[in-house]
Amino acid sequence: MIMNKYLSITPEIAEAIASGKPVVALESTILSHGMPYPENVEFAHKVEEVVRAEGAIPATTAIIGGKLKVGLTAEELEIMCKAENVGKVSRRDVAVYLATGRTGATTVATTMMIAAMAGIHVFATGGIGGVHRGATETMDISADLQELANTQVAVVCAGAKSLLDIGLTLEYLETMGVPVLGLRTNDFPAFYCRKSGFGVDYNVESEEMAAKIMQTKWDLGMKGGAVIANPIPVEYELDFDEMEGVIQNALAMAKEQGIRGKATTPFLLSQIKELTKGVAFASNVQLALNNAKAASKIAVAMSKLNQQ
Ligand code: PSU
Ligand code: MN
Numbered sequence: 001m002i003m004n005k006y007l008s009i010t011p012e013i014a015e016a017i018a019s020g021k022p023v024v025a026l027e028s029t030i031l032s033h034g035m036p037y038p039e040n041v042e043f044a045h046k047v048e049e050v051v052r053a054e055g056a057i058p059a060t061t062a063i064i065g066g067k068l069k070v071g072l073t074a075e076e077l078e079i080m081c082k083a084e085n086v087g088k089v090s091r092r093d094v095a096v097y098l099a100t101g102r103t104g105a106t107t108v109a110t111t112m113m114i115a116a117m118a119g120i121h122v123f124a125t126g127g128i129g130g131v132h133r134g135a136t137e138t139m140d141i142s143a144d145l146q147e148l149a150n151t152q153v154a155v156v157c158a159g160a161k162s163l164l165d166i167g168l169t170l171e172y173l174e175t176m177g178v179p180v181l182g183l184r185t186n187d188f189p190a191f192y193c194r195k196s197g198f199g200v201d202y203n204v205e206s207e208e209m210a211a212k213i214m215q216t217k218w219d220l221g222m223k224g225g226a227v228i229a230n231p232i233p234v235e236y237e238l239d240f241d242e243m244e245g246v247i248q249n250a251l252a253m254a255k256e257q258g259i260r261g262k263a264t265t266p267f268l269l270s271q272i273k274e275l276t277k278g279v280a281f282a283s284n285v286q287l288a289l290n291n292a293k294a295a296s297k298i299a300v301a302m303s304k305l306n307q308q
Pocket of ligand 2: 140141142143261262264
């Protein structure tokens with residue numbers, strides 16, 4: 001744990017961390033820039049309920065009023081969901097947002113950063129950022145991948161959206177020494193789809209084993225986390241070819257409008273949202289809840305390992 005004066009942890013979460021109880025970090029970019037208002041408010045509460053139902057404590061992170069918030073009140077969740085003047089904060093933006101008092105939604109990279117500072121090592125999200133299609137020209141590679149290489153947090157996700165170049169994303173993770181573990185699957189999932197055409201490094205049969213692998217990595221003093229890839233439940237899976245069409249459309253629009261840099265991911269997400277008229281949103285909610293459940297089980301198992 002790296003305590004600093006910018007961390008503002010709710011008493012419940014602080015107590016849980018201090019006594020080794022399971023805590024699961026949750027990000028806010030998925031709320032502010034990944035889902036429509038007010039549906040995201042319902043999701044924000046629901047995902048916290050799922051974590052609690054598994055016996056863990058939810059810790060949604062954000063940057064508000066010059067503080068790195070770990071655990072948000074209902075009012076703060078509302079602010080993040082309304083997303084008026086709420087920026088998207090990756091690692092490079094953190095100090096600026098803190099110093100100037102801006103409100104920022106945390107990406108996978110910053111949620112990992114803040115979680116590790118607070119002493120939380122399990123995090124549930126929807127999909128990670130990665131190497132964008134065309135990155136050999138644009139060099140657009142999410143800071144999420146560097147964070148996975150450096151920060152000790154296990155990130156439970158439904159893989160990555162295929163708006164990214166999933167093959168290059170996996171190559172990058174290999175180079176950076178980040179294990180990609182499939183939770184009861186051999187396939188690296190593509191968010192809405194259970195298969196991406198690429199495999200995972202290891203198929204892990206249980207949340208307990210995932211916890212043991214993470215604990216072992218950290219017992220060795222190795223920096224960095226892992227991608228724990230948890231496929232969307234079958235009943236909510238969308239058709240791969242249909243999604244590919246939607247993604248191609250969104251990519252073409254981004255190109256047409258000259259969208260670049262940090263605007264790229266939110267732009268593509270909002271286009272996908274438009275093009276799929278809510279069907280994809282329902283799947284997005286379900287896969288994120290499913291990840292919260294798995295992450296909570298991992299946090300519970302990790303907490304038990306540490307008490308032995
Ligand atoms: N992918 C999604 N949904 C999301 C994101 C990615 O399917 O909400 C968000 C996450 O917060 C992720 C961030 O960390 O976008 C990556 O942005 P960038 O590519 O600019 O690093
Ligand atoms: Mn980028």
